[in-house]
Amino acid sequence: xxxxxxxxxxxxxxxxxxxxxxxxxxNSMFDYFLWYKKYPAEGPTxxxxxxxxxxxxEDGRFTVFLNKSAKHLSLHIVPSQPGDSAVYFCAASAxxxxxxxxxxxxxxxxRA
Amino acid sequence: DTGVSQDPRHKITKRGQNVTFRCDPISEHNRLYWYxxxxxxxxxxxxxxxxxxxxEKSRLLxxxxxxxxxKGSFSTLEIQRTEQGDSAMYLxxxxxxDSYNEQFFGxxxxxxxx
Numbered sequence: 001x002x003x004x005x006x007x008x009x010x011x012x013x014x015x016x017x018x019x020x021x022x023x024x025x026x027n028s029m030f031d032y033f034l035w036y037k038k039y040p041a042e043g044p045t046x047x048x049x050x051x052x053x054x055x056x057x058e059d060g061r062f063t064v065f066l067n068k069s070a071k072h073l074s075l076h077i078v079p080s081q082p083g084d085s086a087v088y089f090c091a092a093s094a095x096x097x098x099x100x101x102x103x104x105x106x107x108x109x110x111r112a
Numbered sequence: 113d114t115g116v117s118q119d120p121r122h123k124i125t126k127r128g129q130n131v132t133f134r135c136d137p138i139s140e141h142n143r144l145y146w147y148x149x150x151x152x153x154x155x156x157x158x159x160x161x162x163x164x165x166x167x168e169k170s171r172l173l174x175x176x177x178x179x180x181x182x183k184g185s186f187s188t189l190e191i192q193r194t195e196q197g198d199s200a201m202y203l204x205x206x207x208x209x210d211s212y213n214e215q216f217f218g219x220x221x222x223x224x225x226x
Contacts, residue, residue: 043118098213104153105153
């Protein structure tokens with residue numbers, strides 16, 4: 001059962017514009033949420049995270065928003081840069097074991 | 113540099129052969145996680161260790177899979193009698209800092225079973 005879902009397999013955005021990636025989850029026990037970026041043939045790279053007690057976390061160009069009632073989170077990248085072209089994974093964990101459950105990923109392409 | 117190295121980076125083997133992968137965290141941490149990623153999917157949890165103890169195994173981990181962390185530092189993952197369905201990227205991760213919340217991944221081992 002897929003507990004974390006990324007329903008958009010791909011996103012194309014123009015350089016300088018905002019990229020918005022969405023993620024939904026079903027497990028109410030999740031209390032920590034993360035975004036990872038992945039290039040081909042490499043391991044996922046941690047980007048940004050948010051605890052369930054917060055609704056927003058910002059780090060430079062990256063902002064993550066959490067809507068617990070809707071079981072939904074999003075990642076905003078502003079402004080988008082060509083180097084942001086990669087696969088982005090949403091992940092979630094529970095305090096019981098901290099193992100990560102991942103979505104299927106969204107491929108972001110930033111056009112010049 | 114994520115602080116985790118994995119060896120080998122690539123492995124090509126024939127169906128039925130045994131393979132072993134190694135994960136070496138550069139910094140010590142009492143937790144270590146293994147994940148597997150197949151094409152078009154996100155990483156899936158396989159197993160994790162607290163020091164030397166293997167605390168949980170996913171149902172994805174059949175009897176052909178075994179993992180160890182003998183001294184609570186490096187870890188090995190062995191697959192016996194490989195099948196074509198085992199072809200995937202095998203990823204190792206350790207938490208960062210004092211928190212278990214954020215995990216940092218190694219570069220992975222890409223396994224291809226012919």
